[in-house]
Amino acid sequence: MSRFGPRGSRRRYAAGQPRSPVRKLADYGLAILLLGLLILVAARLDRFATRSEQGTAIVNDGDSITLGTKRIRMRGIDAPEYLQTCQRNGADYACGKLARQSLVKLIASRPVSCSGWQRDRYGRLLGECKAGDTDLNRAQVQAGWAVAYGDFETEEAAARAAKVGIWAGSFDEPQDWRDSHRDAPIERKHGTLASIGDAARELFRFW
Structure with a gap:
C-alpha cells in the first residue's frame, strides 16, 4: 500500500x-x-473578380473590341451588327459599319482601358471602356449608334429625341436582327484600327 x-x-x-x-x-x-x-x-x-484590360484597341463592331488577345463586349449597350443594314428616307444603309466607325472615331487612336467582372456566353469580358476621359459605352449611345441594353436609358432617350444615328430612320433592334440572321457572323475582325480620316469619311458619306 x-x-x-x-x-x-x-x-x-x-x-x-x-x-x-x-x-x-x-x-x-x-x-x-x-x-x-x-x-x-x-x-x-x-x-x-474584377478584371482590367488596356492597350491599343482593334474595333470589331459598334460594341466590341479586342485588346491584345482579350475580347471585350461593351457592357450596357447593343450596337447594330457589322453586317446589319437600317433604313432612312426609304433606302437601306450600312448602319452596322457606321456604328463601328463611330466607335473608331470616339477612340481616336488613344489607348483603351476596360474593366468588368462578368462574361457573356462567348467568353468575352463585359466591360466599361474608356479612351482618355471618354466613356465609350455612354458615348456610343449618346451618338445614336447603340441602344441601351440594361443601362444608359437617359442617353438613349436624348439620342432618340435628337434623331441622331440609327434614330434618324428605322431599324431592327440588334438582338432581333441577330435572331433572324443566325448564320451571319456577329463580329467582324480587323487587323488594324481604322484611321480617324477613314472613320469620318465613312460616317458622313451617307449623310
Whole structure:
C-alpha cells in the first residue's frame, strides 16, 4: 500500500484497430469531394473578380473590341451588327459599319482601358471602356449608334429625341436582327484600327 493511500488501477490503452479498406476508400472519396468543392469555389470567385484590360484597341463592331488577345463586349449597350443594314428616307444603309466607325472615331487612336467582372456566353469580358476621359459605352449611345441594353436609358432617350444615328430612320433592334440572321457572323475582325480620316469619311458619306 502506498503511503498516500491505495494505488489506483493503471489504465490500459489498446492499440487502435486498423481501418478497413471500405473506410479508407470512403475517407479518400470525402477528401477528393472537398478538394473539388474548393476548386469550384475558387473558380467561381475568379469568374466574378474584377478584371482590367488596356492597350491599343482593334474595333470589331459598334460594341466590341479586342485588346491584345482579350475580347471585350461593351457592357450596357447593343450596337447594330457589322453586317446589319437600317433604313432612312426609304433606302437601306450600312448602319452596322457606321456604328463601328463611330466607335473608331470616339477612340481616336488613344489607348483603351476596360474593366468588368462578368462574361457573356462567348467568353468575352463585359466591360466599361474608356479612351482618355471618354466613356465609350455612354458615348456610343449618346451618338445614336447603340441602344441601351440594361443601362444608359437617359442617353438613349436624348439620342432618340435628337434623331441622331440609327434614330434618324428605322431599324431592327440588334438582338432581333441577330435572331433572324443566325448564320451571319456577329463580329467582324480587323487587323488594324481604322484611321480617324477613314472613320469620318465613312460616317458622313451617307449623310
